[in-house]
Amino acid sequence: MVRIIQYRKLCNGCNACVELDPARWRISKSDGKSILVGGAENNGFTTLLASDGEYELSKLAEQRCSLKVIRVHKV
Ligand code: SF4
Numbered sequence: 001m002v003r004i005i006q007y008r009k010l011c012n013g014c015n016a017c018v019e020l021d022p023a024r025w026r027i028s029k030s031d032g033k034s035i036l037v038g039g040a041e042n043n044g045f046t047t048l049l050a051s052d053g054e055y056e057l058s059k060l061a062e063q064r065c066s067l068k069v070i071r072v073h074k075v
Helices: 016-020 052-064
Strands: 002-007 025-027 034-036 040-042 045-050 070-074
Touching: 002 034, 002 052, 016 025, 016 052, 034 045, 052 070
Parallel strands: none
Antiparallel strands: 002 045, 002 070, 025 034, 040 045
8 A cells, every 4th residue: 555645734736736647646736736636634634545556646646746745756
């Protein structure tokens, strides 16, 4: 499994994650920040356990995130 964590509070809505993986990320119409689709939000962090098949794309999102607010780990 892959754990994806987004510190959403600091997201600036740059859209890089959405362009890379629109099935997993989208921009919220209400606050302009990106949403980790399927994730659970707690204390400003959104967390999701995804399948191993999402690892490579998620790591790319981690690397391209302009503010480095995405973290991806194999678990
Ligand atoms: S790449 Fe990072 S800063 Fe940009 S929208 Fe996605 S989570 Fe937010």
